[in-house]
Amino acid sequence: xxxKLVLATDGSDHSHRAADKAIxxxxxxxxxxxxxxxxxxxxxxxxxxxxxxDTATVTKKREEMLSIFSNKIAGEGIPSxxxxxxxxxxxxxxxxxxxxxxxxxILGSRGRSRVQTMILGSVSHKVMKYVKAPVLMVK
Amino acid sequence: MNLTQKLNxxxxxxxxxxxxxxxxxALALIPEAIAFSIIAGVDPMVGLYASFCICLVIAFIGGRPxxxxxxxxxxxxxxITLVADHGLEYLLAATILTGIxxxxxxxxxxxxxxxxxxxxxxxxxxNALAILIFTSQLQHFVGETxxxxxxxxxxxxxxxxxxxxxxxxxSTLVAIVVVTAIAIFMNAGVRTVGDMGALSQTLPIFxxxxxxxxxxxxxxxxxxxxxxxxxxxxxxxxxASIVDDMTDTESDKNxxxxxxxxxxxxxxxxxxxxxxxxxxxSVINVKSGGRGRLSSLVAGVVLMFLIIVLGSxxxxxxxxxxxxxxxxxxxxxxxxxxxRNLHKIPRTDATVMVVTVGTVVYTHDLSKGVxxxxxxxxxxxxxxxxxxxxxxxxxxKTIKVYRVRGQLFFASVTDLLESFNFxxxxxxxxxxxxxxHLWDDSAVGxxxxxxxxxxxxxxxxxxxxLNKESSLLMDKIGGLSKASGH
Numbered sequence: 001x002x003x004k005l006v007l008a009t010d011g012s013d014h015s016h017r018a019a020d021k022a023i024x025x026x027x028x029x030x031x032x033x034x035x036x037x038x039x040x041x042x043x044x045x046x047x048x049x050x051x052x053x054d055t056a057t058v059t060k061k062r063e064e065m066l067s068i069f070s071n072k073i074a075g076e077g078i079p080s081x082x083x084x085x086x087x088x089x090x091x092x093x094x095x096x097x098x099x100x101x102x103x104x105x106i107l108g109s110r111g112r113s114r115v116q117t118m119i120l121g122s123v124s125h126k127v128m129k130y131v132k133a134p135v136l137m138v139k
Numbered sequence: 140m141n142l143t144q145k146l147n148x149x150x151x152x153x154x155x156x157x158x159x160x161x162x163x164x165a166l167a168l169i170p171e172a173i174a175f176s177i178i179a180g181v182d183p184m185v186g187l188y189a190s191f192c193i194c195l196v197i198a199f200i201g202g203r204p205x206x207x208x209x210x211x212x213x214x215x216x217x218x219i220t221l222v223a224d225h226g227l228e229y230l231l232a233a234t235i236l237t238g239i240x241x242x243x244x245x246x247x248x249x250x251x252x253x254x255x256x257x258x259x260x261x262x263x264x265x266n267a268l269a270i271l272i273f274t275s276q277l278q279h280f281v282g283e284t285x286x287x288x289x290x291x292x293x294x295x296x297x298x299x300x301x302x303x304x305x306x307x308x309x310s311t312l313v314a315i316v317v318v319t320a321i322a323i324f325m326n327a328g329v330r331t332v333g334d335m336g337a338l339s340q341t342l343p344i345f346x347x348x349x350x351x352x353x354x355x356x357x358x359x360x361x362x363x364x365x366x367x368x369x370x371x372x373x374x375x376x377x378x379a380s381i382v383d384d385m386t387d388t389e390s391d392k393n394x395x396x397x398x399x400x401x402x403x404x405x406x407x408x409x410x411x412x413x414x415x416x417x418x419x420x421s422v423i424n425v426k427s428g429g430r431g432r433l434s435s436l437v438a439g440v441v442l443m444f445l446i447i448v449l450g451s452x453x454x455x456x457x458x459x460x461x462x463x464x465x466x467x468x469x470x471x472x473x474x475x476x477x478x479r480n481l482h483k484i485p486r487t488d489a490t491v492m493v494v495t496v497g498t499v500v501y502t503h504d505l506s507k508g509v510x511x512x513x514x515x516x517x518x519x520x521x522x523x524x525x526x527x528x529x530x531x532x533x534x535x536k537t538i539k540v541y542r543v544r545g546q547l548f549f550a551s552v553t554d555l556l557e558s559f560n561f562x563x564x565x566x567x568x569x570x571x572x573x574x575x576h577l578w579d580d581s582a583v584g585x586x587x588x589x590x591x592x593x594x595x596x597x598x599x600x601x602x603x604x605l606n607k608e609s610s611l612l613m614d615k616i617g618g619l620s621k622a623s624g625h
Contacts, residue, residue, distance in 0.1 A: 042422040045384040047476040050262050053254070055383045086387050088426065 003032045006102040008093050008127070010038070011065050014108025018138040019069050022106040025136065026078045033079040036069050037096060038062065039089045059084070090126040097131050106136045149204050153430045160429030161437025164207050164420055166312045168194075168442050169453065171420070171468065172210045173332055174461045178275045179215040179412060180222040181230065182336035183453075186210035187446055188343040189234075189411030194439030196402035202394030203379040204432045205386055207420040208402065212272045212468070213374050213505055214367055214413050221363045229360055231348035234407030236357075236364035241372055242400030250392035253376050259488040260512030261377060262477045263495025265418075267508050268374075269473035270500055276462045276469075279330075286327050287459045294318050294463025309423075311464055318460040319452070332461065333454030340450035342443065343409040366506035371415035373509065375399050378416035385425045419471050487519040525551035527575070529558035537566040544574035547582035555585055561592045568593055573604025582609075583616045 007022045009015035019036075026032035040048070040062070048058045066082045073080040085092050097105050109124055128135050168190050176186030190209030197208045222230050244250075280287070297314035322329055332338065350356050379390050395416075403413050424434055446453065481489050491512050499508030527545035534540050547555060570589065577583060590600045605613065 040384070042381075042385055042426055045381050046418060046422065047474055049377070049380045049384055050265060050474050050477070051258060051480070053258050053380075055380055055389075058384055084387075086385055 002026075002029045002103045004101070004103045005032055005034045006097055006100075006105050007034050007036050007069070008039075008105060008107040009036060009066070009069060010089075010108070012108060014138065016069075016108075018106050018108040018136075019072055021136060021138045023073055023076050023078060025104065025106065026073075027076065033081075034073050035081050035083055035102070036066055036073075037083045037085060037093065038066055039085045039087060039092045041087065041089055045086075090123045090130075093123070093127050094130045097127075097133055102133050104134045104136060105131055106138065109137050109139045149432050151431070151433070153428070154433060156428030157431045157433035158437050160424045160427035161434040162441050163309050163427045164424050164429070164434065164438040165441035165445065166309055167420060167423055168207075168209055168438060169445060170311065170315055170456070170461055170464045171212075171417075172442075173453070173456075174465050175210045175212055175215040176412070177335050177461075178212065178272075179218045179230075181218075181227055181412060183332060183338050184336075185227065185230075185410065185412045186215070187338075187411075187442065188409055189406050189414045191439050191443045192343065192406040192409050192411050193402045193414045194435050194442065196405050197398055198432045198436035198439065200394075200401055201398040201432070201435070202391035202396075203382055203416075204390075205421070205425055205430045205434065206375075206378055206382045206390075206395075206416050207424045207429075207435055207438060208375065208399065208414055208416045209420065210412055210414045211371075211374065211417050212275075212472075213268050213370050214415055216268075216271050216275070216503065217363065217366050217370060217505060218412060219503070221360070225359060228348045228350050229356070230412055231407045231410065232350050232356065233360040233363045233367065234411070234413040235348070235404050236360055236407075237367040237371065237413045238400045238403030238405075238407060240364055240368035240400070241403060242397055244368065244372060245393050245396030245398075245400055248393045250372075250376060250396055253373070253392075256373065256509065256513060257488075257491060257516040259484070259491040260495050260509055260516060261373075262474050263492040263512050264373065264499075264505060264509055265377075265472060265474050266477060266492070267496040267499030268505060269469045270496065271503065271505075272465055272472060273469040274500075276465045279458050279462045284329075287329050287457075290318050290322065290327075290329065290457055290459035291463045291466070293321075294460050295466060298463065298467050311467065314463065315456060315460045318463070319456050322457040322459070323455055327457070329457045329459055331454060331458060332456045335458065338446070338450050338454050340447045342447070343411065345408055346410065347408060366504065367413045369509070370505045371399060371403070371413065372396055374418070375416035378418045378421050381418060382421050382425060385422070386430060419468055487516075487523070491516050491519065521550045525554065527551050527555050527558070529555065531560075533565075534569065538569065539563050539565045539567075540569045540571055542571045542574065546578060547572075547575055547585065548578035549581035552581050552585035556588065559589055559592075561596065563598065565598060567599045567601065570600065570602045571604050572602060572609065573606070575609075576606060577609035577612050579612075580616050583613055586613070 002025060005022055005026055007019055022034055026034055052058045052061055062084055063082065070080045070082055085096055107124055107127065124137055128137060172186035172190040173183040176183045193208045218230055221233060294314045297317060298310045301310035301313055375395060376392055379392060379395050383390050399415060494515050495508045495512035498511040499505050524546050527543060530542045532540055541559065545551060593600045
């Protein structure tokens, strides 16, 4: 139970709090591992390529950002891995989590701004609705 | 992977996704191709033929499957004065020449030269493009009624709100259909695409531009072709990198340059204006599931089919709807994260970005903005790297040591010379350059000058710690120098 965890992050403060809770949850079960997933959508691709130039640097920058999470988790002695996915955030998270039989998805409650949420809808709301595994949403 | 397998994968690896995405892209391409034609000052057919030809050619020979090319705002903005001063035939000739230049660029594998364009210039380029697309729409608002304003507002509302409820149909298409229907049924009397130029429902035909083949013609079109070639490749290779990232795959940038070149040559021969890859359309394509070459082919064919079948409806699209779509395109083109990061990035990078944007908005020429940005970045770079540090200490009562750190070249030698005190009361001066690198004859000349100045006062000079390249350079040019170890 709760041994194969997946943490969805966007690098925001909310996802850092989600990471803390993922670690707590992993400690409870003893032999748990955490997969950290990060979804890159079209507009993120555009702004990252503009900011960092080529795709190799872009990937490196993203891995650096995610290594903050993996180091934090490794520091607690929990095995972890990083996965960068491409697509529309909600749909991509839902598909990845449902396809890989995770025991629990942990995610932060809000990354997008209020205006973005009004236009695009809430990622976490959609994810909660369609992910089959239990979801821990950290406020 | 052998050739057949590769072809199979690039063409037939994702048929369903490619066909669907191709149709979505075709629908999104039509209003843009028409609007960009109007920006350039030519008939809507010129942009539509361009998007059709470029989509078809790029599908076969492009280097980045999944990327969509066609008539673009960046290119249209560069053509305005050429069309106004000399007319369509010269534009077609310039388009063919643009293609030849881009083909050469690709053949000589110059894509790697893109790295000399700093990122802040690229960001400035994209933001300036967005601003120009936006301002190019303002002319459609002059002297208009509230009906036109409200149609634009309605277009934007549908475009941005509809995706919240359904993503099955592109919201831009729905907006155009709804607004066109309202304009027709209300008999609103607003200006339409038909008022801006003719739209023929025929396939493009092959014809070489009708221009005198003289040196004078070349002198007219060459500057435009060069600017078009540079801007076209800039946007195409940038888009290719974005598609690389979105699909997590690699692409052949030199092949893409050659493909863009051939596509423009073909387009010019079929009555289309020069084009390049489109960031927005490529993002739409990938998001809609397009990954292979088929999606670009389908986009081109469906676009032409729709124009031939529905041409009489297309001319009734109100300019208000097109202006709305173009405002959406400019909002989507602008790199908003660059505004958020403006205070975080180094001040020089921010300045380069702002100067690039400012130059473009002032001159209405993207290539001039890029040039200004690149030159300014080079100056800033030279300023930053030309800082040399010189520390001095007395090794004994009669020996003084100068430790030089930094890059020694034409821009830094003045600082270097000023750091030495030639009135030292010592017998021997040691210049330790182990933390420095000599780059050019100015650097070698400066070292010689320092030596001779000391020697005039009877002070011996020893240079130590020259790295390999620097000492090779000194051997080559600094033949007169005694202290360099001869």
